[in-house]
Amino acid sequence: MDFKTHLEKSWNLTLKFIVPLIFMTLVMVTVSCLTFGILAPVTMAGYMHGILLMVREGREPKIQDVFSQMELFLPLLGFEVIVVIATIIGFWMLVLPGILIVLAVSFGCLYMMPLMTDRKLNLTDAVKESISMSLRENITDHVIVVVLFLGISWVGSFVVIGWLFTQPLATILVLSVYEERMSRIQRQYP
Template sequence: METAGTSLAVTSARIDIGFALKHGWRLFLKDIVPLLLGTLIATALSIVTLGILAGPLYAGLYGMMVTRIRDGREPAVGDVFSCMDRFWSFFGGSIVLALAIGFAWITVIGGILLTTIWLYVFPLMVDRRMGFWDALGVSYHTVKDGGFWEHLVLVVVFILVGSIGSAAAGVAFLLTTPFTVATLGVAYYTVQGRGADVERA
């Protein structure tokens, strides 16, 4: 069951980029085995299915961070399949995001802006089981209230890290993707005022 409503949007702290990168790296190393194997599975199955499974499988990677930070438990490789019960939500959401952001990238700046304001769409859908359209609005307000420019800088960092992975391909991509997922998970809980949960994770 998906929850609806922007009443679930609670931003009680501004993002701290240094904190996000520091603890994103720490959690990446802490859960490196399930994150790497999960990324390998998600990437391989996404390629084999021509992208059909990409949305729910990559959402499952965010689910690993929910397990680690919110629930305080060690994630398992099988968590990559944890969002398959909402296949259509993540499949449809990934298509809408890919098309909208993809077209916006024609201007480059537009792509960066949309990526920034919709940064938390999948984390919100996974953590709070929000519907896709609700998550779009809540993500925008979360980014705006939690420090738009700081989030934009974080997105630029993600783009640079991702470009390194794409340029080097193979092993580098398998490293940069889970690091980005872990860092985004830290940023997501930080802007909710749950930095203490991050530090305990």
């Protein structure tokens, strides 16, 4: 996988659409905070779908995209509750199991939301396909994508203004890789 190309594409798209991306990110975070995280997964799904259309078609993302996937509210809320409970139990037992749960979900479910919004898969099929995509081909490439996504997001989280820029950059990177992986899968299994 050519990470340089993906990083350059992500950087260029972020700069090209910086204003709508910052507003989308701000709306997503504000709605998530105001609803105490209840709408976080569904707004993130809409956010990712809007950015996927930008990556794929060059379409300018819109704030309305954040709310475009509300039909996924219940499945994503259920998934969020399960992950939060498992993580709390993991941290409660010892810190290490909680960290391992977070890393496992980050690794295995990185493509779950794009699969649910793009291919209209239900939650269980999207999780299975995301794990399959994560383990298919070169696992090292996927580990690098996860590290880049978490690293870019983490670096921006030190300052709110920084996060408004780095979160779209990290998301575009993941969706650029998703597009490449999906095109390879479609060529292999027409």
